[in-house]
Amino acid sequence: MTEARTALIVDDERDIRELLVLTLGRMGLRISTAANLAEAREQLAVHRYDLCITDMRLPDGNGIELVHEIARNHPSTPVAMITAFGSMDLAVEALKAGAFDFVSKPVDLGVLRGLVRHALELGNPADTPGTAPASADNGPRLLGDSLPMQELRSTIAKVSRSQAPVYIVGESGVGKELVARTIHEQGARAKGPFVPVNCGAIPAELMESEFFGHRKGSFTGAHADKPGLFQAASGGTLFLDEVAELPLQMQVKLLRAIQEKSVRPVGAATEVPVDVRLLSATHKDLAQLVAEGRFRHDLYYRINVIELRVPPLRERRADLPQLASTILKRLAINHGRPAPQLASSALEALAGYAFPGNVRELENILERALALAEGDSITATDLRLPAASPARTNGQPAVEAVQDLDNSSAALPSYIEQLERAAIQKALDENRWNKTRAAAQLGITFRALRYKLKKLGME
Template sequence: MSQQTVLVIDDERDIRELLTITLGRMDLQVDAVGTVTEARRALGERSYDLCFTDMRLPDGTGHEIVEHISANHPDMPVAMITAYGNVDAAVNALKAGAFDFVSKPVDIQMLRQLVRTALRLAEEKRSGKSAAKAGGAGERLVGDSSAMQQVRSTIAKLARNQAPVYIAGESGVGKELVARLIHEQGPRASGPFIPVNCGAIPSELMESEFFGHRKGSFTGAHTDKEGLFQAAHGGTLFLDEVAELPLHMQVKLLRAIQEKAVRPIGAREEVPVDVRILSATHKNLAALVEQGQFRQDLFYRINVIELRVPPLRERRGDVSLLSNHILQGLARKDGGAPRRLLAEAQQALESYDFPGNVRELENILERATAMCDGDTIAADDLMLPQRLQRLESAAVQPPSGNGAAAPATTPPVSSAAAGGLDDYISNLERSAIMKALEESRYNKTAAAKKLGITFRALRYKLKKLGID
């Protein structure tokens, strides 16, 4: 199979480089340009599987790109890159035909998920074949604890039937992965698996996104567009964060599930759909029903069977296995050998509560991989909140002995960190890095040596602290 290609359009070099590196690690070939003119030329010279475009460009707008692609390359998904919180721009991009949008600063995990979904939908639209298995074939629930063995056993049972399943669990426990496994192990495995974050779709676009629309049905509807239900036909539709659906959409969703048919906006007749519904949320859906915020009839329709995914703190024995699995995955992306956790680091992880669950563990290890020296990760590289709190406490303790205070080379944390410990540490790092850069005449390699860290760690800190 030929390598899939992506076109990135952004006038900021840092964004182009970030997307090029991230997508390259996903084994995608990337062309990056900075203007509308260059983009039109690139689109005319070759075909792409996916496009990312900034909203504002030196010689035009991202909307021009979206409209051009919708008219000339209707099978190519295009995602808009918008400023953080610019909901209006995101809504307009979606109305113009964009598949999705990415907010700056770019969240790498969300970006990767968007890319996987976009490429899968594009392939299904072009060939009529499912690529659902490719999206999750290499991902499995990791853990030997009794809790995870029970979850895997339940998944195997649920996969054999077609009843709607409600997956309950805290944020970051892996609810989407559970849904994918139910799909992949069942009779619909050859059909598409379509995940949708119900909280990420603007309310005014929900009906169009779920059910599709006909050309000319509203301003910006330049072509017919199929909805998520039609895209999931013959497969599975996963409604993540289903509690975020507004009441008016809950009514429409209930009808679609009951009637097994949807009516696109502007259409006269309903379109039959064959879809299995899996849903999830980190909220207490039963409590929302009691409060009148979620329809009881819809709750019973989607919650035929409930599967609870345990938080990581309830299966601490899996932390070591999960950590090694994640580190091996990071090594494959970077093309090097996996980092190794020192005993003190492993112990620190196993004693941490992980409020963000597996997703937080992934973020911690990805950051530690970038920050550590050599091929080992120490406890300090993990930068766990509880460890930083102990450092703060130690910094403000009076010295032992005669009680005389020793001279301090830096302000006490209790007084200097009025904005919080994180701000205090960031300011210290920024000062040390700027001094090293100045002394080395802004040679980053030399500055890294002065600081006693790797060049890679310095690049990570420069990006984290916003130092250009």
């Protein structure tokens, strides 16, 4: 017979304690209660709990103190915080302190039950973090044994035990979506859906409908009810990639959805509760956009409860051989052929390249080399690396000096063409050769991009 899971409820309000005891008891949990910090500490000293739910304000202190103590002395016990209605700042403070999640008063029992289920999943031996299966596309995992990657995986393991919003920051091509997917797979929501969305790819006029859904007849073309991305991700994780691209009007509505844990579909009279964990990412400097008034400070504060930086490839060059080998094997399987070996000249060339497009660029380079290489080995020539790799200083691209510019009257036009070619190649690589998106990134029309591709012989 399986032993009942246990929970500690800490609240000085008797009615709240009784409500929580009744609700959790019906879920099969064995409950202990405490009316203040002192009683909670006494209970924790003699019992191990699968979950703790504590009020923020207690007669002899506050719940944040308890969160810190449990995180330090009982790291396997998730703590959920009860906050007053509208006290989002306190909820964020609790999450930053290490709370698993929060629920607002008056307590919504549906939200509470979902929170408890997710918390208990963390202690389920059948779902030990890190054992989640690889995604169906058999794509790459977070490979590499360099120190930056070891630190990244360690941080992911910690944030996976929380429901706090995570803001993933890193350059284009470093694998921010892969990091988000790994957080999802190692967390309590691994059995739920993982819904990624590129905020820059949704037209502004369709955003509200895409995110929150709509009711039949709410606008021209709405022929049936349609759930939004929040509803699609319910019980799982919603990953907002390129969150900096959200227009200000949508930022306001997203903020409300995060705070209230509910959304109102277009044309609906009432809100619909949603149960999602929010992860977001961008390659832009979001703090700078806040300073410029282009991104709301309050939304930035909500989504950036935990900030997670993904290192660029140039900071973990020791991982290049393993990365390149793994990517080549996967590409070769997709092409139905044996995986070629990387010659020493190819490894040396890769080690000396700056990789402005990071892992995504490495994958594109290897896919091109696989198509061009003859025999069972890829050489440096097969890689066709750009002659002048854009070096970086403090994380920012820097244009290399043109040698002997004064020695030729044709050098300047040639150099401008070289810069143009490099910029177009980079935009195409970053957008996986989606020419419409590449043109938008470059700030030119699709027709202008087609003209330049033909002119530069890049078609």
